Amino acid sequence: MKPIRRQRLILIVLMVAGIGTAVTFALRAFNENLMFFFTPTQVVAGEAPPQNLFRLGGMVVDGSVKRPGNDLTVQFGLTDSDKVVTVQYTGILPDLFREGQGIISKGRLRDDGVFVAEEVLAKHDENYMPPEVADAMASAKAAKAARESVQ
Amino acid sequence: MWQFFHRLSSPPYFYGFAGRLVPWLAVPAALLALAGLYGGLVLAPPDYQQGESYRIIFIHVPSAWMSLFIYMVMATAGAISLIWHIKLWEAVAVSSAPIGAAFTFLALVTGSLWGKPMWGTWWVWDARLTSELILLFLYLGVIALYGAVEDKRTAARAVAILALVGVVNIPIIHYSVEWWNTLHQGPTVTKFDAPSIHVSMLIPLLLMALACKLYYVVVLLVRVRHVLVDREQSSRWVAELVK
Secondary structure, eight states: OOHHHHHHHHHHHHHHHHHHHHHHHHHHHTHHHHOOOBOHHHHHTTOSOTTSOEEEEEEEOTTOOBOOSSSSEEEEEEESSSOEEEEEEESOOOTTOOTTOEEEEEEEEOTTSOEEEEEEEEOOOSOBOOHHHHHHHHHHHHHHHHHHHHO | OHHHHHHHTSHHHHHHHHHHHHHHHHHHHHHHHHHHHHIIIIISOOBTTTBGGGGGHHHHHHHHHHHHHHHHHHHHHHHHHHHHOOHHHHHHHHHHHHHHHHHHHHHHHHHHHHHHHHTSOSOOOOHHHHHHHHHHHHHHHHHHHHHHOSSHHHHHHHHHHHHHHHTTHHHHHHHHHHHSOOSSOOOSSSSSSOOSBOHHHHHHHHHHHHHHHHHHHHHHHHHHHHHHHHHTTTSHHHHHHHO
16 A cells, blocks of 8 residues: 555544544433433432423333223333332323333323323334234243243 | 456446446346335234334335445445545445435334334434434435535545544444433344344345345446546547447
8 A cells, every 4th residue: 555545544544533532422421311211210219300301211010001080091100120100191102002011201200209291102122023923922931930830 | 356446446447347237236126125025015924013014114124224334335435535536436425325315214204104103203302313314414415515516526525524524423323222212122133132023024124125235236336327427528438438
């Protein structure tokens, strides 16, 4: 490689590396602002902004979905498999909303610790499979659990 | 091998070579796309949670992959043209931008269409969606910059630098779903574990990805030929070509 070309190559590598470092530091500085949602553990620990609108993400606790009234109001527990926060929402839920499913809700924390959501979004996971496979996996899991409970 | 690449860098040789290559790639691209679409839209089973709506991944995922891949090609071509000053690679860089922009746009639109019924929203400002939108702006910036500068030699150099600056966005897009909490799900296929997608859905997806790749090469070759003829208007080989 001719010296002038090597110089240009080094210049380009340095430029890309320099910009990369700068952006890395910038992203690290804004790390918290880039987080799309808070987890129930963070909310219980008081890290979420009180009185302010924020997003809360987690799994819907199995068997926790209740409809207290005759309207569209739903109440359910949201967990990150450690802490649970109760969420209340009035409105139409997305297609993927179900127990055990990851969701993200936007709203405010009420004084009694209930999260009043204005918006509920379903978070899809990265698994794609035909229904028969999902059924087979679920029944295999159930069989295994049954075996373990017998022992 | 090396000599072949040297010869290929000469615009008249490349013009003829690319022209002969196009039909040999265009036909497989079309066949693969047909096979992929048939496999994805007809043969593949519905998803256990999303039902039929998941089928948008057969367009969305290859487009998103292509949007990143084309940017890497564009930036690499830009670097080569800056270092060696080869006109062919300048043409590759500027010709890639509109194709990449189209794939990025497609990925954003299909994702949005899927997001409304599945997530419950057309758009959120999470890290993945925002960084992909920035990618679209980078492509549009490259196109605008090349069009705005009158002297195409200078324009190609400016475009190469812009493309290289934007390269930092590529790892951000790819890892955004792992580094931050996002609404967009994590990677299904491009991870070190086995893909978390059933094989009956994976095969059409990969067919579509391959079809998109070939389509890109075909359109790229055609565009590069046009750029070369345009840039070399006053040279002898173009004069002989139009005779």
